[in-house]
Amino acid sequence: MKSFRLFEIFVLLLCISFTIGLVSADGIIIPEPIPDIEHIPPLAIKYHHVNVTIDNQYARTEIDQVFLNDFYRDLEGTYIFPLPEEASISKFSMYVDNEELVGEILEKDRAREIYESIVRRLKDPALLEYVGRNMFKARVYPIPAKKNNIPGEKRIKLSYEEIVKCDSGVCRYVYPLEPERFSSKPLESVVITVKLKSNQPIKTIYSPTHEISIKRKDDYSAEISYEGENLLPEKDFELYYTLSEEDFGVNLLTHRGSGEDGFFMLMVAPKQDIKEKIIAKDMVFVIDTSGSMSGKKIEQAKNALDFCIKNLNEDDRFNIITFESNIEKFSDKLVSADSEEVSNALDFVNKIESRGGTNINEALLEALKMMNGDERPNIIVFLTDGKPTVGVRDIEKILENVENANTKNTRIFVFGVGYEVNTHLLDKISQQNKGVSEYVKPEGDIEVTISNFYTKIRNPVLSDLELEFENIPVKDVYPKELPDLFKGSQLITFGRYSGSGDSLITLRGRIGDKEKTFTYEATFPRQNPRNEFIPRLWATRKIGYLLDEIRLHGEEKELIDEIIELSLKYGIMTPYTSFLVEVDTEYGRPVRKEETRNLFDSILHKGEFWAPTGTGAVRSAEKTKELKSSDVYETGSERVKSIGTKTFYYKDDVWTDNSYSSEMKTTDIVYGSETYFQMLKDYPEIGKYLSLGKKVKFCLGNECFNIGEHGATTSTVTIPSTTTTIQEGEEKPDVLSQTLLIVGSIVIICAGILIWSRIRE
Template sequence: MRITTRFAAAAALFAALMLSQGNKAEGQAIVLPGPWPPLPPVERPETPLRVETKSVNIEINDRAARTTSVHSISNSSGRELEATFLFPVPASAAVTGWSLEIDGAMVPGKLLNRDEARRIYEGIVRSQKDPALLEFAERDMFKASVYPVPPRGQRIVSLSYDSVIEANGDSYRYVYPLPASSAQSPSVVSVKIKSSKPIKNIYSPSHPISVHRNGEHSAEVGFEVSSAAPRADFALYYSVSEDDIGMTLLTHRDASDGGFFMLMASPRVDFPEDDIAPSDIVFVIDRTGSMRGEKMDQAREALKFCLRGLRPSDRFNVILFNERAEPLFDGLQKAEYSRVDQALNVADSIMALGGTNIDSALESAFSMKYDPDRPAYVIFLTDGLPTVGATDVATILRNASSRAPKNIRLFVFGVGFDVNTRLLDKLAAENRGAAEYVRPEEDIEVKVSALYRMISAPALTDIRLDFGLMNATDMLPATLPDIFLGSHILVAGRFTGIPGPVRLTGMAAGAKKEFVLRPPEKIGNNPFIAQIWAARRIGLLLEEIRRGGGDYKRELVTEVAYLSKKYGIITEYTSYLVEEPNMRLSAAPAARYREQMLMETRTQEAADAVSGAWGVNQSINAGNLAKSAAPLPETQSYRDKNDNVVNVTNVRSVQGRAFYLDAGTWNDSRYTDDIRNIANIKPYSEAQFAIIREIPELREYFAIGENMNIVLGDMALRVSPDGDETITASQLKALLARRDML
């Protein structure tokens, strides 16, 4: 017996979409128990139909992509039901074919036109009252019937479609929309990429991905969706290049803030062995009494891991220090078997005792006769404050500056909380390296071995970037790191010109090399780049404030406050943005003065914490921001002065703009209480759909909630329950005139 229910509820499904760079891919499959259109909204039980996306598989061959998603439609009732399967067509994607299987059998479907699709969508949104569905309005739609869905059973639906990717230069972008509800997300998303040209940089700004390279022309990418996974759409970028070092340039231009760029560079998978630069590496290990026990055991294993990873062409030495520094060898030695074996035996017998003479250890490390044509690395590990010899921070830094060879890179590991973070941070920053901190509950071996894996095979060193006509500024990091096999560098910055050829130069095994990236065909629409740059900038400013101690400059504090508010990047210095929203929302000069004073008080207090849990945590927090490689997650976190993890959940980013949740209302970071020109509309109203039809880019903003204030120049668009059902022609005209201010 065939029974058609009258439930009007819709359940969100997903489909993978392919779009060219600069356009957002959007799509969603919806199961509707018929008939359609629904009855007027009334109180009714939830639909017994439930849909889940089991998996999504994407196969990309050059510019052709096939996307297949597998869904289950389950029926919790005791009768057969019919479901209508609706799938929004990817906007701007060249869809070349569709197929739908239900339990292995092919079934017909119909492509609805824009007007019919709009009528269905608006009915769904009004009945569901789910703002997340607004993001998928104004789309054509694929429709098919699923019958029967057996009582207390399920049907398996497999949807496939083919599409063509539009490239921007040698870069490609793929987006798969994920739902707000993790229960409706696919458990696994996998992508197989094949290219006639060698594949270089593979990057996702939205999700932590695993990448498996099958030679130069093939790669597999995947991630598993969990309850903690980001709710953002899955975005995947990759580029192709015949060069030994391949580059990817992503750009974005904001109407008010100008241009932002992000450049990635990575070596080819089968990078020529002869071009891998032999290195000079010195391991400096603290063996003072405080290292006794588990810390010393982990340090031994870390050292042994690094020693076993040396290549025969490398030169090395090991320095153990307490009150004085003791090199294992008289100078740098070739990494021959006998020498490495001797060092391994010494590592097994390290005894921990005595005080900490950091100055002597650095002097010993820097006095080695490094080859100026080789990259030189010092890995320095300590768990204590300087207690013997020179103990004044300024003196140690001054001595290090005068002794360090020009080609040295100093990587510092601070173990535990009893370290001077200002000293270690400055040593690393002034010697082209980085400072890492190992918290008491963390494993020294894991952190040291991870770094060594990265630096053990330099592909290009002493690199320089020339952006030519772009007029690039504010590049971060300011000092460019080396490029190593199996990894990539990421540089973010701003630009005022036009994208032109980018030149990357550096040294590969003693020979100068140059690589040229042809410019993208157009400036992209990648607003996430601005937030990545802002996070890195805030991290840099916080590091400068901390290194300066009480002598920091006031303008640094002001810039941290400005960038934090604008981009929704919350730190221990700027937590007032979410703790005291009235101060953020007020346009009064008194509020700005109070904000400045609060920032300066917090900054001074924080800058004085050089060691201990808070000193270490601040260095970790700032360092994490300075290394940002993706937009911040929906739940931001940092460790405070009490060593507690602070989670911030009431900040969202939409198209690079921050929104703060204040007493149930999402407020644009640009919104203040002195804005008087306000268009107030009701959610799910004709007014909201009329605006979407005229300004479709507002869909993503509307999708975050039913109560919000969006700023367009001197005007605010408010969505609230007491808003108007319709919008006047003059209000719509005013919004259209300010469209470029989004």
């Protein structure tokens, strides 16, 4: 009898612990004060390793991190987890030196008091970013002292489980990595590994926050990883993946503020095991063998050719053209990629030698003549390390000749080697012929670059892509020219839209000689505060295209003004716009527009932005390409910070909202005063702005607030509402229903166990 009573108590405690444990986050240790030391910062973190498994939306996250004590005495600290605002978490556990750590979960009001007390003690508002969230808090002692000049270490392991939210086939997992920026030193290593499984086919895998590596095993599983060294993380790790039974998955995310056109991100990806046959392709490799290619360059080029030829598909056709002063062809026409022709081609490559000048015009025209019009994808891979020195040498004439000769919709992919290439010629060739340019610096490896490229484009699955949006006007869509889709590839498109409502998105393309059409239902909302990264990435790409336009076709005042305005609004600092942190602005625009434009122009000239050849030319070509294809947003720099859709600039010792104007109604508030903390209590959503520093100017609606040394200290401040209502048909958080589902399931299981125990009794 007694044993059953104990069993019931155990079950009740177990259930309570599970239902309380619906939390998650990443932690920092705040040391307790030491009498003879005025200020102890949060402890440094040696490394931070995360292993995540997501199996049909059920995610388990395991964390391993080591904290460092740089003081010659043991420390006691408070381990703090600022919990994510939207999460449905269960089975939270924490171990310190392999012993389970007892902690407590604090609701947001109590958590705010803890944050506030730490801010008052440390005289640093950085933690105010997490006001409005719940908190997990635990005491950690002892944290071993430093000995023999080696910091003491405290290892902490955590794990938790959660349900990953999916909406309209788009799933989002977030790992709260950002708190690690409070480490007093850069982390030696940050590693995140995600093993993803799903019963539905996985299409796009994408992170807007980090450069990730993706290994796809099949349609139903993948491994994603991120690694960084010697860094202070500044943003959470976000991972999106899409699910679809269709051969081509098309998924939409949007962001739209009140009273403005919206932004969208469209993700397109094919199945791994697509039903349709891989498209046979025609390829011609056009390789510069002039005298300047001698030595290591020609050997690397030959090795790259070996790799490509050996990896042709059996239904492909191909040819090889080498050029110097003269042209040499492997064959007079395209040949099949059977074993005999491949063997002959490898012998041809082995005999290649470098000599003579550079006849670019004739080589490209000869390659274009070989292309057929039988609906196969036609691809030219063109590699050169120099400028045209033989035959037609006029750049515009070469471009005209190539354009006139390309009657079979051939894509030309260009590889420029070294700094002597004419980047304007190569970039225009690739852009006008639906390809891309890539540059191999003198210290780079031609073989690796071309082999990696060929691996990506080896298996075409859909060519000549077009997108249409029914009932919804769209504009400024990037990339402007949609690339072909290859097995294992994906397309991320950004754009603007007006209007709202349901729409049919139509994807058209060719599979072999057949035109295919795929339609997808989507909703473009009137208002959607989510996905705040989309406007910044859209602006980054647009700036890249505008810079490329003035680089290749000359500057125009309107284009320069647009680059400056977009850079200021979204905080996008490139090598050519970083000077904007010094510019005086009103309402986000330069006060002295002509002076700002002239500064921008002088920086472009100084950086050899318009030079066709040389180090500056290659650097400019690479930077504009990087901006045009950007998929990962930056949070800012030491003097620029992006928070949500706002951008702040550090000027005259003050973090100033880019939308601020001296003409706007402004309320002055003393940092650290009762007014300051009462305002934070009443409006916790502003904590993310206050966390920037002790002097901050931020604007909401038509009002601004100036935090500093002067102003209100005891009065009450009213802030315009920043709450956005999510309209019908827009993305809605499903946290509550998921949390209730977990809690309800646990309660039912526990009730069943208790009833069973009663019956047994």
